[in-house]
Amino acid sequence: MKSSDLLLITDMQNVYTAGQKWACLDTKGTAGRIIRLMEQMERRGGRNIIFTRFIASEAPEGVWKDYNVQNAAVNADAWANEMLPEFSPWLEKYPLYTKSVYSSLAIPEVLSAARKAGRVAITGVVSECCVLSTVLTLIDEGIYTIYLTDGVSGLTREKEEAAELVLSGLSPLHVNLMTVEEYLKEDL
Numbered sequence: 001m002k003s004s005d006l007l008l009i010t011d012m013q014n015v016y017t018a019g020q021k022w023a024c025l026d027t028k029g030t031a032g033r034i035i036r037l038m039e040q041m042e043r044r045g046g047r048n049i050i051f052t053r054f055i056a057s058e059a060p061e062g063v064w065k066d067y068n069v070q071n072a073a074v075n076a077d078a079w080a081n082e083m084l085p086e087f088s089p090w091l092e093k094y095p096l097y098t099k100s101v102y103s104s105l106a107i108p109e110v111l112s113a114a115r116k117a118g119r120v121a122i123t124g125v126v127s128e129c130c131v132l133s134t135v136l137t138l139i140d141e142g143i144y145t146i147y148l149t150d151g152v153s154g155l156t157r158e159k160e161e162a163a164e165l166v167l168s169g170l171s172p173l174h175v176n177l178m179t180v181e182e183y184l185k186e187d188l
Contacts, residue, residue, distance in 0.1 A: 001037075001183055003046040005146070006117035009034055010104055010124025010131050011054050012087060015080035016153070022074065024125045024153040025160065031084050033151050033180045034123045038090055040184055048117055049094040050110055054130060055081055057100035064100070102133035105141065119144040121183060127154035127163045135167060135175060145175045148183055 012031055016024045024030070038049055056075040060068050074080050083091060097107040105111045114120050120143055124131055131152050138145045147167055154160035167175050178186075 004118040052104040105137040123151035
């Protein structure tokens, strides 16, 4: 980990926890590893951390209209759309930006921060959806990217593996795949 890296935490919202409509395989475990990353980053002098969340558009276009119809109950559930409570102390220190598309780089402030950072380490949910879309946008922008394989969670292990397989074809030039532990040991 380098202190100039941007740690991008994607969509760690209640709706992705066990028992919820969009439950991911290991959202709580992923949250614990992300918190460990933030703690280590701060200990090493890094403060470049951004959270994003997905909130459906109130004025959707095209396929997003169908998305809103199919997911009306989730969209209307304020608790489901809130960030996980374990991130509350961190959200007082670091920005949270809202998007209504999959890629976090659709948010101008996130794109600007990613361009300024030496590299972007990406974490969060859903590995095969918002995280993958964000990584592909980072690559298109020419931004060095680190995909933390156990710092993300997908709907199933098979879908997590599929996202990793796609990204492995772009590695190591465009994206590095590594575990949180490997990332923390980097440059030590």
